[in-house]
Amino acid sequence: MAAKYTLIGKPMPMTDAKSKVTGQGLYTDDISVPGMLVGRILHSPHAHALIRRIDTARAAALPGVKAVVTGLDAPKPYGILPVGHDEQVLQSGKARYIGDNIAAVAATSAEIAEHALSLIEVDYEVLPAFFDPRESMKAAAGWIHDTKPNNIEKEYHHHFGNVDEGFAQAQFVREESYYAGEVTHAAMEPHSTLAIWEPDQRMTVYSSTQVPYYLHRTLSDVCEMPMSQIRVIKPLIGGGFGGKSEIIPLEVAAAVLAKKAKRPVKITYTREEVFYAHRGRPITYVDLKVGLTREGKITAVAARVVQDGGAYCGYGPVTVLYSGALLGAIYDIPNVKYDGFRVLTNKPACGAMRGHGTVNVRFAFEAMLDALAHDAGIDPVDVRRRNLLNAPCITVNGLRVTSYGLPECIERATEHAGWNDKKGKLPRGRGIGMACSHYVSGAANPIVRSNIPHTTVNIKVDRDASITVFTGAAEIGQGSDTMHVQLTAEVLGVRPDRVHLVVADTDLTPIDLGSYSSRVTFMAGNACIAAAKNMREQILAGVAKKLGCEASELDLREEQLFVKGESAARMNFDQAIAAALEFQGGLVARGTYQPPETARGGKFKGAGVGPSPSYSYSAQVAEVSVDVETGRVTVESIVAAHDCGRALNPLTVEGQIEGSVYMGLGQALQEEMIWENGRLMNPTLLEYRIPSTLETPEIESIIIESIDPEGPFGAKEAGEGSLAATIPAIANAIYDAVGVRINSLPITPEKVLAALQEKQKRERAAATNMSGNGGGGAR
Amino acid sequence: MSLAFDKVPLQLTVNGKPCAVEVEPRTLLVELIREQLNLTGTHVGCDTTYCGACTVLLNGRNVKSCTVLAVQADGSDVRTVEGLATEGKLHPVQEAYAANHGLQCGFCTPGLLMSTVRLLEKHPKPSDQQIRKAIAGNTCRCTGYQNILKAIRAAAAAGK
Numbered sequence: 001m002a003a004k005y006t007l008i009g010k011p012m013p014m015t016d017a018k019s020k021v022t023g024q025g026l027y028t029d030d031i032s033v034p035g036m037l038v039g040r041i042l043h044s045p046h047a048h049a050l051i052r053r054i055d056t057a058r059a060a061a062l063p064g065v066k067a068v069v070t071g072l073d074a075p076k077p078y079g080i081l082p083v084g085h086d087e088q089v090l091q092s093g094k095a096r097y098i099g100d101n102i103a104a105v106a107a108t109s110a111e112i113a114e115h116a117l118s119l120i121e122v123d124y125e126v127l128p129a130f131f132d133p134r135e136s137m138k139a140a141a142g143w144i145h146d147t148k149p150n151n152i153e154k155e156y157h158h159h160f161g162n163v164d165e166g167f168a169q170a171q172f173v174r175e176e177s178y179y180a181g182e183v184t185h186a187a188m189e190p191h192s193t194l195a196i197w198e199p200d201q202r203m204t205v206y207s208s209t210q211v212p213y214y215l216h217r218t219l220s221d222v223c224e225m226p227m228s229q230i231r232v233i234k235p236l237i238g239g240g241f242g243g244k245s246e247i248i249p250l251e252v253a254a255a256v257l258a259k260k261a262k263r264p265v266k267i268t269y270t271r272e273e274v275f276y277a278h279r280g281r282p283i284t285y286v287d288l289k290v291g292l293t294r295e296g297k298i299t300a301v302a303a304r305v306v307q308d309g310g311a312y313c314g315y316g317p318v319t320v321l322y323s324g325a326l327l328g329a330i331y332d333i334p335n336v337k338y339d340g341f342r343v344l345t346n347k348p349a350c351g352a353m354r355g356h357g358t359v360n361v362r363f364a365f366e367a368m369l370d371a372l373a374h375d376a377g378i379d380p381v382d383v384r385r386r387n388l389l390n391a392p393c394i395t396v397n398g399l400r401v402t403s404y405g406l407p408e409c410i411e412r413a414t415e416h417a418g419w420n421d422k423k424g425k426l427p428r429g430r431g432i433g434m435a436c437s438h439y440v441s442g443a444a445n446p447i448v449r450s451n452i453p454h455t456t457v458n459i460k461v462d463r464d465a466s467i468t469v470f471t472g473a474a475e476i477g478q479g480s481d482t483m484h485v486q487l488t489a490e491v492l493g494v495r496p497d498r499v500h501l502v503v504a505d506t507d508l509t510p511i512d513l514g515s516y517s518s519r520v521t522f523m524a525g526n527a528c529i530a531a532a533k534n535m536r537e538q539i540l541a542g543v544a545k546k547l548g549c550e551a552s553e554l555d556l557r558e559e560q561l562f563v564k565g566e567s568a569a570r571m572n573f574d575q576a577i578a579a580a581l582e583f584q585g586g587l588v589a590r591g592t593y594q595p596p597e598t599a600r601g602g603k604f605k606g607a608g609v610g611p612s613p614s615y616s617y618s619a620q621v622a623e624v625s626v627d628v629e630t631g632r633v634t635v636e637s638i639v640a641a642h643d644c645g646r647a648l649n650p651l652t653v654e655g656q657i658e659g660s661v662y663m664g665l666g667q668a669l670q671e672e673m674i675w676e677n678g679r680l681m682n683p684t685l686l687e688y689r690i691p692s693t694l695e696t697p698e699i700e701s702i703i704i705e706s707i708d709p710e711g712p713f714g715a716k717e718a719g720e721g722s723l724a725a726t727i728p729a730i731a732n733a734i735y736d737a738v739g740v741r742i743n744s745l746p747i748t749p750e751k752v753l754a755a756l757q758e759k760q761k762r763e764r765a766a767a768t769n770m771s772g773n774g775g776g777g778a779r
Numbered sequence: 780m781s782l783a784f785d786k787v788p789l790q791l792t793v794n795g796k797p798c799a800v801e802v803e804p805r806t807l808l809v810e811l812i813r814e815q816l817n818l819t820g821t822h823v824g825c826d827t828t829y830c831g832a833c834t835v836l837l838n839g840r841n842v843k844s845c846t847v848l849a850v851q852a853d854g855s856d857v858r859t860v861e862g863l864a865t866e867g868k869l870h871p872v873q874e875a876y877a878a879n880h881g882l883q884c885g886f887c888t889p890g891l892l893m894s895t896v897r898l899l900e901k902h903p904k905p906s907d908q909q910i911r912k913a914i915a916g917n918t919c920r921c922t923g924y925q926n927i928l929k930a931i932r933a934a935a936a937a938g939k
Contacts, residue, residue: 017877020885021869021892023820023860030819188824188832188886188920238822238886239920271825477884477921651880655922659883662923685829685918693911696924 006558007490008713011651015482015501016236016475025236028192028208029268036194037066037106039257039267040113041250042120043276044095044102047346047678048129048144051093051102051122058119059105064112067261068120070103074256076222080214080246080351082448084153084313086145087349089222089252095124096144096311097347098678099276101249106257106265131678133308133343134285144311144344153309153342154317156606158324160396163289166300166335170291172375177287178364180745181672182308184280185353186690189238191277192268193251195258203258204231207251210240210474211514214447216506218247219255227506230255234504237476241663242352244476245516246314248277275673275683279351282319283308284360292372296386300335301328305361309342312349316342318447318609319350322357325610327365329395330406330438330617331387336396346678352516354663355723358439363745366435366728371741379423380434380732381414384619398602402614403716405643405706406436409619412702413641417621424736429628430636431737434621435728439721440612441645441711442519444595453592454519455527456510459488459535461587465577467492467499469531472512473524474504478719479652480520484528486648487712491532492539493557494573510590518717521648522613523593525712530591538587542580543571596710614708616721617643620661622729626737631753633669633734638726639700645708645716656718657701664726666691672746789853793818794862802849809833809844811852812859820860820889824918831917834890835859841897843890843916860889863896872896872934881930883921891917895931903938905931 019025056068071092079085090101103120107113130136130144136151143151167173193207203225209215212232220227237244250267258265269277285306291299305323309316324338355362373380389395391404414420414434422432446454458470469488475481481501489496502508512524540551543561547554547570555562560569561576571579580587601611623636640661647653670689674681682688707714727745735741740755786801793816802811812818812835821844824832828846835844836858863870872895875881882888891914898905898913905913910931919927 011880013877013880014882016885017880017882018869020882020888021860021873021877022864023818023889025885026819027822027886029823030813032817186920188830188884188918189822190824236886237884238824239884241920271827477886479883655880655883655926658923658925659921660923663920684827685825686827690918690920692915692918693924693928694915699923699925701925 005490007486007496008648009646009650012482012486012496012649013651014479015485027189027236027238028194028206031194031206031235033196033264036264036266037108037261038110038113039104039106039254039265040117041101041253041267042103042117044098044100046095046124046126047098048127049095049124050127051091051095052125053123054103055121056103059116062112062116062119064108065105065116066108066263067106067257068103068116069256069260073260074222074252078218078222078247079313080315080447081313081317083317087312089249089256099348100311101253104253104257106261106263129346129678131345131347131675133283133306133345136345137341137343144346148344151344153313153344154320155341156321156324156338158338158397158604158606161335163300163302163335163337167291169293170299171294172292172372173289174368174372174375175289176368176743177285178367178743180284180360180363182280182283183353183667183671184275184278184673185241185243186685186688187239187241187243190269190271190274191244191248191250192266193254194264194266195254196264197258197262202229202231203255204233205255206233206235208237208244209234209251210237210245210476210516212474212504212506213472213511214514215247215251219252222252223255223259231505231507234474237474240476240515241354242356242516243279245352245514246279271685272683275680275688276348278348279314281353281359282350286361286364288364288368290368290372292376294376296376296378296383298331298333298387301333302337303327303361304339306341306343308345308350310345310347310349314349314351316350319352319357321606321609323361325397325399326358326438327361329397329399330436332389333387334396347675354660355439355720356517358437359724359727362437362724363727363731367731367741367743370433370732370735381410381419384410384436397610398607399610400599402710403645403706403708404617405704406617406619408704409617409641409643410436412704413619413621413639416700416702417623417639419621426736429737430625431733431735432621432623433729433732433734433736434619435725435732437618437721437724438615439717440517441522441614441616441717442612443517443609444599444601444611444613445608446513452511453594455512455523455593457524457527457531457591458510459531459589461535461577463581465498465574467494468502469499469528470502470509471524471528472504472509473520474515476515478515478656479649480515480524482652483521483525483648487525487528488532491529492536494559518720521715521717522711525715527591527593529712530593531589532591534591535587535589538584538589539576539580542583543576545583546579613710614645614716616717618722618725620725620729622726622733624730624733624737626734626752628738628756631749631756633747633752635665635697635730637697637700638729639702640722641702641704642718642722643704643706644718645711646705646714647703648713648715650703653703653718654701657722658699660720660722661699661726662691662696664723665696665730667745668727668730669746670695787850789849791852791854792856794858804850806849807845808847808849808852811849812844818859818861822886822889824886829918830887831890831894832887834893834917836893836897839900841894860892863892871937872899875930875934875937879926879930879933881922881927887917887919891919891927895934899935899938904935
């Protein structure tokens with residue numbers, strides 16, 4: 001395998017690393033242009049209120065203010081999903097959460113813009129608000145959106161097989177309730193947008209976005225300008241994790257201000273605004289029932305999931321569908337029932353966050369499986385071994401599984417972690433736990449239904465034999481650019497430094513749907529290979545004419561052109577290009593990727609979400625210490641094995657696994673957005689504590705390569721799938737350490753301590769009873 | 780009300796070059812660096828002295844420049860990420876981060892580099908615990924720190 005490829009499978013440091021370590025690379029907020037104004041947004045102080053009147057006259061009259069806009073300037077509602085066009089960039093009728101966007105100002109300085117906000121008068125009529133989704137979904141009136149009765153954004157009810165029969169076959173059935181608090185992406189770069197009004201009535205928009213093409217479409221819609229008049233450029237992005245994967249209000253507000261002021265306008269969120277812009281992982285209630293036979297076979301799973309979606313639709317229906325679609329599909333479970341509710345509340349909208357929709361249900365399921373394994377007296381690893389899919393296969397809910405490295409993930413992770421030596425054998429206070437997860441390699445169905453390929457990549461070769469790849473795929477730190485360089489150079493048989501990229505610029509690069517749902521390697525990677533292969537054919541065809549032979553007799557490798565069977569090269573790559581240009585003219589190639597029909601899932605309502613051309617798998621083992629005096633949990637180590645199909649670049653794959661584990665660790669133990677009547681009590685990184693080096697253990701990442709038949713060189717996703725296994729692995733390790741199960745995230749010292757005290761009370765009571773019984777027995 | 784304040788003249792050395800500027804008394808060091816000196820490699824991540832993306836060296840010590848007033852830097856030596864490479868040659872710490880994939884999105888990287896430079900100036904052969912503590916004030920949301928730790932160990936090993 002190693003000999004087969006020159007670059008694939010070899011570690012390649014990121015091509016943009018130099019620009020990042022020197023500080024020369026530009027993120028959106030680093031870009032300034034002459035005449036640029038500073039934009040600021042006025043946010044609602046009320047969680048739910050009618051807007052009776054907005055008077056901007058005093059703000060507009062302030063010297064230095066160049067534009068003030070309200071919802072009337074851009075009334076068209078939008079949203080990432082076609083079914084969820086429910087937010088205006090600036091609300092004109094109703095504010096639906098504290099922080100909702102009411103008006104925006106562009107001025108010559110930040111101080112003037114901020115002062116101008118204070119001069120805007122808004123009359124609100126405060127309405128009763130909904131903060132708890134379980135209450136909100138019972139509301140008979142006063143709904144957050146008139147079109148959404150009972151504040152239910154969407155509900156789905158799926159039933160595959162027959163769970164009643166399944167539970168009847170089980171010897172062990174458990175029902176548990178799980179809770180996951182709300183978490184947010186906390187990408188290090190706060191969102192920023194620079195909208196430049198050009199003299200020819202065009203607009204250029206630099207923005208911190210994972211989805212330049214959705215932004216392009218939305219700006220065209222809301223600003224009522226043809227797409228051809230808008231150019232969206234994605235500069236360096238300081239992390240996304242889903243938080244920049246839908247249209248964020250500042251992106252539209254900057255454009256609307258720029259259009260009105262006819263000047264460049266930049267808006268950069270404060271960190272507090274980033275927290276309120278949110279779109280993170282929702283508060284989730286999971287009622288779960290799972291049945292297990294005495295032999296350890298899972299017979300049925302039934303879940304009722306309620307997600308607190310916040311005030312707008314966003315990706316909500318997709319989130320709640322992923323929770324159902326990927327609930328059981330990792331294992332061979334014949335009977336699955338899912339009832340999912342996405343509920344509206346008067347809080348910032350939730351959305352896609354790394355591991356979208358799968359993380360909280362995976363926590364519940366894997367923790368439950370651990371408990372059932374103990375009930376049945378089976379090693380938790382064995383339970384998983386006994387419920388593996390027989391891939392390739394179609395799961396009970398219609399997901400096509402083409403490659404399945406989970407068995408090897410389980411074996412390698414447990415072996416590296418010393419599972420057999422440690423499980424049940426560690427001293428009290430120290431424990432080991434394991435869990436599994438899986439994730440999509442991109443969604444097989446696009447957000448906006450169409451038959452347009454999900455990615456197109458163009459490649460051009462110039463006279464100096466340099467290669468330019470035009471890709472819309474958004475590098476956000478995950479290594480997308482490096483992957484394009486690697487694939488192109490591999491297929492063309494050239495040095496990587498010949499390859500230059502033009503990335504995510506809607507004027508120049510063909511459509512790519514964006515960096516979300518872990519789709520880039522699979523989809524843009526396949527499109528890039530197709531384009532490079534096409535380029536290779538063109539080059540060889542041109543050279544063949546020059547040499548008077550057939551293209552099929554030629555080979556291009558290691559910067560040289562060979563006639564097959566000859567040991568000496570006929571010409572180098574530069575000469576080959578010169579020859580090809582002579583016969584072909586300008587060398588331009590195109591490649592596309594479209595998921596196959598067979599990967600697109602079933603036909604039932606909601607079947608569109610969950611299908612992917614391929615799935616990644618992960619198994620992890622966590623080792624923890626629990627301080628029984630304080631309840632404090634310390635994660636000592638995590639071993640994470642991830643099936644990424646093929647590691648095109650092991651360096652970046654490991655980075656993705658480790659980053660996912662890290663984010664899971666944060667959600668498991670310490671991250672939570674604390675709400676009080678719709679107000680966020682911890683809207684800073686000081687209070688919303690993401691793990692530092694002091695809380696982050698050694699993470700051992702193990703790459704498993706199942707070589708997917710349709711992936712680019714066999715690759716699948718690596719960026720998200722690992723996250724979901726980390727949380728239950730830690731929870732299960734805590735049980736192993738101190739014998740308590742915490743079904744609520746994050747697992748804070750308070751919760752552990754309370755559970756320990758409860759357990760002690762129970763044990764004392766049992767001991768008292770036993771001594772009572774013992775006395776009776778002695779009679 | 781007036782939004783303008785009298786400006787204060789400052790003399791400081793930035794990346795080895797003397798520099799005379801005028802700032803408002805409330806101007807933060809990071810604002811001076813980014814907005815007046817156009818050294819945009821120093822980033823603002825949190826506004827609350829937590830994330831460390833804005834870390835620079837002030838008279839050799841790593842400080843979070845979002846919580847230092849520019850006037851406090853009067854007469855000082857300021858070193859930013861732009862001052863690390865010399866004559867187009869990367870600083871060994873920059874080399875180590877790039878080679879070991881000690882960065883992904885790169886937003887936190889300049890701050891981490893400055894804290895690492897400070898660490899290695901103080902402790903050329905740091906223990907793992909010293910490394911972890913030295914960068915505990917620099918959060919990275921991408922990497923899980925593993926490759927950052929690797930990069931710092933590599934930089935320490937490369938330094939004589």
